[in-house]
Amino acid sequence: xxxxxxxxxxxxxxxxxxxxxxxxxxxxxxxxxxxxxxxxxxxxxxxxxxxxxxxxxxxxxxxxxxxxxxxxxxxxxxxxxxxxxxxxxxxxxxxxxxxxxxxxxxxxxxxxxxxxxxxxxxxxxxxxxxxxxxxxxxxxxxxxxxxxxxxxxxxxxxxxxxxxxxxxxxxxxxxxxxxxxxxxxxxxxxxxxxxxxxxxxxxxxxxxxxxxxxxxxxxxxxxxxxxxxxxxxxxxxxxxxxxxxxxxxxxxx
Amino acid sequence: xxxxxxxxxxxxxxxxxxxxxxxxxxxxxxxxxxxxxxxxxxxxxxxxxxxxxxxxxxxxxxxxxxxxxxxxxxxxxxxxxxxxxxxxxxxxxxxxxxxxxxxxxxxxxxxxxxxxxxxxxxxxxxxxxxxxxxxxxxxxxxxxxxxxxxxxxxxxxxxxxxxxxxxxxxxxxxxxxxxxxxxxxxxxxxxxxxxxxxxxxxxxxxxxxxxxxxxxxxxxxxxxxxxxxxxxxxx
Numbered sequence: 001x002x003x004x005x006x007x008x009x010x011x012x013x014x015x016x017x018x019x020x021x022x023x024x025x026x027x028x029x030x031x032x033x034x035x036x037x038x039x040x041x042x043x044x045x046x047x048x049x050x051x052x053x054x055x056x057x058x059x060x061x062x063x064x065x066x067x068x069x070x071x072x073x074x075x076x077x078x079x080x081x082x083x084x085x086x087x088x089x090x091x092x093x094x095x096x097x098x099x100x101x102x103x104x105x106x107x108x109x110x111x112x113x114x115x116x117x118x119x120x121x122x123x124x125x126x127x128x129x130x131x132x133x134x135x136x137x138x139x140x141x142x143x144x145x146x147x148x149x150x151x152x153x154x155x156x157x158x159x160x161x162x163x164x165x166x167x168x169x170x171x172x173x174x175x176x177x178x179x180x181x182x183x184x185x186x187x188x189x190x191x192x193x194x195x196x197x198x199x200x201x202x203x204x205x206x207x208x209x210x211x212x213x214x215x216x217x218x219x220x221x222x223x224x225x226x227x228x229x230x231x232x233x234x235x236x237x238x239x240x241x242x243x244x245x246x247x248x249x250x251x252x253x
Numbered sequence: 254x255x256x257x258x259x260x261x262x263x264x265x266x267x268x269x270x271x272x273x274x275x276x277x278x279x280x281x282x283x284x285x286x287x288x289x290x291x292x293x294x295x296x297x298x299x300x301x302x303x304x305x306x307x308x309x310x311x312x313x314x315x316x317x318x319x320x321x322x323x324x325x326x327x328x329x330x331x332x333x334x335x336x337x338x339x340x341x342x343x344x345x346x347x348x349x350x351x352x353x354x355x356x357x358x359x360x361x362x363x364x365x366x367x368x369x370x371x372x373x374x375x376x377x378x379x380x381x382x383x384x385x386x387x388x389x390x391x392x393x394x395x396x397x398x399x400x401x402x403x404x405x406x407x408x409x410x411x412x413x414x415x416x417x418x419x420x421x422x423x424x425x426x427x428x429x430x431x432x433x434x435x436x437x438x439x440x441x442x443x444x445x446x447x448x449x450x451x452x453x454x455x456x457x458x459x460x461x462x463x464x465x466x467x468x469x470x471x472x473x474x475x476x477x478x479x480x481x482x483x484x485x486x487x488x
Binding site: 055057079080081083084086087088090092094095096097098107108111112156157160 | 383384386387388389390391392393394397401402405406409
C-alpha cells in the first residue's frame with residue numbers, strides 16, 4: 001500500500017460530493033491484478049459512484065486514483081485512452097438500440113481502436129459465440145431478453161480487451177431466472193481470463209463465490225473489508241451484520 | 254352564384270392561366286427543395302452547438318440561442334422583404350448581385366432553420382444520458398458519441414415533427430413572392446389584376462395542396478408506425 005508502488009487499482013482518500021451530499025467519504029481501496037473485489041451495501045451507499053470514479057465518468061472531488069501504475073486524477077490523463085482499458089457494464093445494459101448486436105460490439109473497436117470491418121466483425125462474432133449468442137448477431141437489442149442484452153453488453157466491453165472490468169449491479173434489472181446466465185458468464189471471465197474486476201452487486205452468494213475480497217460500503221465509507229468467508233460468516237461491524245441479516249431475510253444469500 | 258363560379262372556377266381562365274401558374278409553381282418546388290436541404294444541415298449544426306458542454310463553449314451556445322429566438326420570432330414575410338429588397342440595395346459585390354431566387358431561399362432557410370433547430374434539440378435531449386455515458390465509457394470521444402450514438406437516435410425520433418415543419422415550409426414558399434420571385438402566387442396575382450379573375454389563385458392553391466398531401470400522409474404513416482413499435486416494446 002506504499003505510495004511508491006501502488007496496486008493495479010488504488011484509491012487513496014477518494015471523496016465525491018453531489019452538492020452537500022457526501023457520496024464517497026475518503027475511500028481507500030486497493031485491487032491487485034487478476035483479483036476480484038466485490039462491493040456490497042445498500043442502494044445509495046456509493047457503490048456505483050465508486051465504480052464511475054474509477055473510469056472517470058465521475059470527477060473525483062478529493063483524493064487520488066491510480067490505475068496500472070499511473071495516476072488518473074492529476075488532470076493529465078487522456079480519458080478516452082484510459083477508458084479503452086477499463087470496461088464497464090451497467091445495470092440497465094445501455095445497449096445502443098439503433099444498432100444490431102454485432103454493431104454494438106464492433107462500434108468501439110472500429111472507431112476507437114481503428115480496426116477494420118473484417119477484424120472487428122471476426123472478433124465480435126468470436127465473443128458472441130463464446131457467450132452463446134452468435135445467432136443473434138444481426139438482431140436489434142429490443143428483440144433480446146434482458147439476460148441476453150446484458151451478456152451482449154459484457155461482450156461489448158470485452159471487445160476492447162480491457163485490463164479492468166467494472167460491473168455495476170449488472171443483474172439488478174433482470175428477472176431472477178435470467179440472473180444465473182449472466183453470472184456464469186462473469187464467472188468464466190475470472191476462471192478463464194483472470195480478469196481484474198470490481199463488482200458492485202446485491203448477489204451475495206455470487207460475491208462469496210467469485211470475490212477475492214469483499215468490501216461493505218455504508219454511507220460512502222468502506223466500513224469493513226476482508227475475504228468473503230470472513231465478511232459473510234463473521235462480520236465484525238454491527239452495520240455489516242445488520243445488512244447481511246436483512247439480505248438473508250430477503251432470501252438473497 | 255354564377256359570378257362566384259366565373260370569378261374563381263372559370264374553365265376559360267383556367268386554360269389561360271394554368272401554364273403560367275404551373276411554371277411559377279416549379280420555382281416554388283425548386284425553392285422548397287434547396288431550402289429544405291440547407292435547413293436540414295444548418296439546423297443540425299446549430300442544435301449541436303447549442304448542446305456543446307463546458308464553459309468555453311458559452312459564447313457559441315449564446316449565439317445559437319440568440320439566432321433561434323430572433324428568427325423564430327420574426328414573421329417570414331418581414332425576413333423575405335428585408336433580404337429581398339434590402340440586400341440588393343447594399344451594393345456588396347458577390348452578395349447584392351444575386352437573383353431573387355437566392356434571396357428567397359435565404360429567407361426561408363434563415364427562418365425555418367430556427368424552427369428545425371428546436372426540433373433537433375428536442376430529439377437530442379430525448380436520448381437518455383446513459384446512452385452517451387455508455388458510448389464514452391467505451392472510449393469514444395464526445396464527438397464520436399454524438400455522431401454514432403446520440404444523433405442517429407435523435408434524428409430518427411424527430412422525423413415526423415421535422416416533416417411537419419417542411420409542410421409549413423412548402424406552403425410558405427408562396428410568401429417569397431414579396432421578394433420578387435416569379436413563382437405561382439405572383440403568376441396568379443398578375444393574371445387576376447389583368448383579367449379580374451381569381452381562378453389562378455385556386456389553381457395555385459390546388460397545386461400546393463397536391464404537393465403537401467403526400468408529405469402529410471407520409472408523416473402520419475411514420476407516427477403510426479412508431480406508436481406501433483413503442484407499444485410492441487412496452488408489452
